[in-house]
Amino acid sequence: MILDGKCPTGPIEQTWDKHRFDLKLVNPANKRKYNVIVVGTGLAGGAAAASLGELGYNVQAFCYQDSPRRAHSIAAQGGINAAKNYPNDGDSIYRLFYDTIKGGDFRAREADVWRLAQVSNNIIDQCVAQGVPFGRDYAGYLDNRSFGGAQVSRTFFARGQTGQQLLLGAYSALSRQIKLGSVKMYDRREMLDLVVVDGVARGITVRNLVTGEMESYAADAVCLATGGYVNVFYLSTNAMGCSVTANWKAHKKGAFFANPCYTQIHPTCIPQAGDYQSKLTLMSESLRNDGRVWVPKKKEDCGKHPGDIAEDDRDYYLERKYPSYGNLAPRDIASRAAKEQCDDGRGVGPGGRGVYLDFGDSIKRLGADTIKERYGNLFEMYEKITDEDGYKRPMRMYPAPHYSMGGLWVDYNLMSNIPGLFVLGEANFSVHGANRLGASALMQGLADGYFVIPYTIGGYLATVKPGQVKTDHPEFKKCEEDVKAEQNKMLGINGKKTVFEFMREVGGLMWENCGMARTKESLEINLKKIPALREEFWKNVKVTGSGSELNQQLENAGRTADFLEFSELMCRDALHRNESCGGHFRSEYQDAGEAQRDDVNFCYVGAWEYKGVGKEPELHKEPLKFDNVHLAVRSYK
Numbered sequence: 152m153i154l155d156g157k158c159p160t161g162p163i164e165q166t167w168d169k170h171r172f173d174l175k176l177v178n179p180a181n182k183r184k185y186n187v188i189v190v191g192t193g194l195a196g197g198a199a200a201a202s203l204g205e206l207g208y209n210v211q212a213f214c215y216q217d218s219p220r221r222a223h224s225i226a227a228q229g230g231i232n233a234a235k236n237y238p239n240d241g242d243s244i245y246r247l248f249y250d251t252i253k254g255g256d257f258r259a260r261e262a263d264v265w266r267l268a269q270v271s272n273n274i275i276d277q278c279v280a281q282g283v284p285f286g287r288d289y290a291g292y293l294d295n296r297s298f299g300g301a302q303v304s305r306t307f308f309a310r311g312q313t314g315q316q317l318l319l320g321a322y323s324a325l326s327r328q329i330k331l332g333s334v335k336m337y338d339r340r341e342m343l344d345l346v347v348v349d350g351v352a353r354g355i356t357v358r359n360l361v362t363g364e365m366e367s368y369a370a371d372a373v374c375l376a377t378g379g380y381v382n383v384f385y386l387s388t389n390a391m392g393c394s395v396t397a398n399w400k401a402h403k404k405g406a407f408f409a410n411p412c413y414t415q416i417h418p419t420c421i422p423q424a425g426d427y428q429s430k431l432t433l434m435s436e437s438l439r440n441d442g443r444v445w446v447p448k449k450k451e452d453c454g455k456h457p458g459d460i461a462e463d464d465r466d467y468y469l470e471r472k473y474p475s476y477g478n479l480a481p482r483d484i485a486s487r488a489a490k491e492q493c494d495d496g497r498g499v500g501p502g503g504r505g506v507y508l509d510f511g512d513s514i515k516r517l518g519a520d521t522i523k524e525r526y527g528n529l530f531e532m533y534e535k536i537t538d539e540d541g542y543k544r545p546m547r548m549y550p551a552p553h554y555s556m557g558g559l560w561v562d563y564n565l566m567s568n569i570p571g572l573f574v575l576g577e578a579n580f581s582v583h584g585a586n587r588l589g590a591s592a593l594m595q596g597l598a599d600g601y602f603v604i605p606y607t608i609g610g611y612l613a614t615v616k617p618g619q620v621k622t623d624h625p626e627f628k629k630c631e632e633d634v635k636a637e638q639n640k641m642l643g644i645n646g647k648k649t650v651f652e653f654m655r656e657v658g659g660l661m662w663e664n665c666g667m668a669r670t671k672e673s674l675e676i677n678l679k680k681i682p683a684l685r686e687e688f689w690k691n692v693k694v695t696g697s698g699s700e701l702n703q704q705l706e707n708a709g710r711t712a713d714f715l716e717f718s719e720l721m722c723r724d725a726l727h728r729n730e731s732c733g734g735h736f737r738s739e740y741q742d743a744g745e746a747q748r749d750d751v752n753f754c755y756v757g758a759w760e761y762k763g764v765g766k767e768p769e770l771h772k773e774p775l776k777f778d779n780v781h782l783a784v785r786s787y788k
Contacts (some may be wrong), residue, residue, distance in 0.1 A: 195576025196376030198600025204328030227314025255584020379555030385658020585733025646691030
């Protein structure tokens with residue numbers, strides 16, 4: 152099947168404005184008749200629920216945390232991009248558009264990325280109006296910092312807590328709608344199935360994580376804003392609760408999964424300290440503004456104190472390899488470069504899995520107080536975890552899984568191939584291509600929630616009669632029974648291996664064979680071992696407790712079961728794509744260590760259709776056309 156992204160035609164500068172005008176509208180009185188479900192209350196979901204409630208729709212919002220404030224968006228640190236050009240350094244909507252297309256290694260839709268760049272300026276105005284405390288310069292104007300993959304300063308920030316402050320802004324807007332009654336908030340609920348009636352998304356089945364009860368909710372449209380899936384690697388920068396479950400359940404009901412092999416490894420994370428660590432800690436990319444990345448030139452110097460290594464004996468490898476961008480090379484490139492140094496035996500710290508991020512020169516030039524003002528909370532976090540003072544000794548960093556560029560396939564309206572199912576933020580595959588530039592995740596989440604879905608969902612709802620399907624429809628009961636049956640099956644196995652043993656094992660396979668670098672051989676190993684591990688899970692997992700109570704083992708067992716199925720699809724996607732692009736690096740396809748794209752055979756979105764557990768999925772393609780940016784070798788040298 153050739154997929155249609157429903158991208159508007161004509162001059163790209165006019166596409167979004169014309170498309171908005173052409174969309175059908177729902178008048179204010181009729182909006183009150185429609186119900187919309189929003190699953191996830193991070194930046195995309197929280198912004199969407201607040202905006203749709205403000206418009207007059209009846210919104211039911213769901214999160215598995217005890218409060219929307221605990222969404223993983225809170226962990227984003229460095230900033231959010233916008234083409235305001237306040238520093239007057241040559242930025243523009245077109246340049247932000249170009250940098251994002253190039254940063255994604257020419258594997259994203261032009262129309263989607265243009266829209267993202269166009270609405271970026273509105274996001275900043277919206278957040279300032281909400282009281283988000285962005286950093287300001289001495290005169291009181293909004294300040295900007297630089298991020299990887301760009302030669303202009305376009306990133307707005309709130310110290311190293313940008314995600315937290317933006318989430319609090321969205322949460323305040325959401326809380327207002329909850330108070331007014333236009334949004335009903337359901338916390339501690341996990342979506343475990345999508346209810347599809349006659350091919351249309353009509354509701355969800357959730358588990359009340361406190362009581363264990365199954366609950367069904369019906370609506371005229373469902374919005375998934377449930378984040379990414381990089382916990383498939385077990386150790387990642389994501390919160391431990393982040394999973395693929397909501398997306399995977401929708402996929403099993405017919406939603407296409409696009410580009411699952413596109414995952415991002417972040418270059419600046421605190422290295423793993425032990426085998427029984429539960430997650431990894433991100434250190435903001437913004438640190439690379441003032442920190443210089445290096446390793447010893449000589450292997451014998453790796454055990455020395457960094458202060459004892461002479462300047463001439465240090466290899467500032469990013470500045471050496473990518474002089475135009477230096478320490479602000481894009482994340483995928485910086486990550487592979489760090490791995491390259493460590494694989495060469497010049498890594499530092501325990502196990503030789505680390506590189507230095509050194510602020511010595513910046514402290515001499517600017518003073519410690521200025522560095523503290525810019526990044527103080529990040530230095531505090533680093534010291535608490537490592538017991539090392541980053542002001543006096545270079546920080547140790549190593550790449551870690553961080554973000555999913557793949558996700559459910561959506562068209563220009565953010566609707567999946569299932570009518571009525573919309574997907575927002577990191578949960579969709581949309582705008583990043585094969586690699587996400589820093590400070591663009593927050594931009595996408597808020598763009599989708601505040602400025603895209605309020606228009607596009609109206610265009611769909613205008614064609615739908617409200618309240619056609621209620622929870623008394625037989626499909627809701629069937630979904631509840633199916634979910635209960637799967638949970639009872641897990642509870643009844645009473646095997647000998649814990650859920651976390653299985654999750655560590657599949658995560659280890661994925662990191663080793665489908666992580667920063669993949670090969671045909673490594674992927675084929677996984678495609679043999681993962682089905683065997685999945686079979687063992689259903690025979691030997693031990694899940695204690697019952698389904699009628701608070702049971703975190705049961706929650707994690709369900710998420711692990713979904714990862715055991717999803718990981719196979721991810722490896723299949725990586726195996727079929729015989730090229731290297733962005734975060735997908737096939738070692739067979741490289742040119743002197745740089746990714747080697749194949750635009751003749753793989754310039755498309757690969758969207759997979761579920762055919763059953765253990766059965767080969769069907770690949771559908773959406774060709775990518777580039778009318779405004781010419782396909783070129785992605786160079787940062």
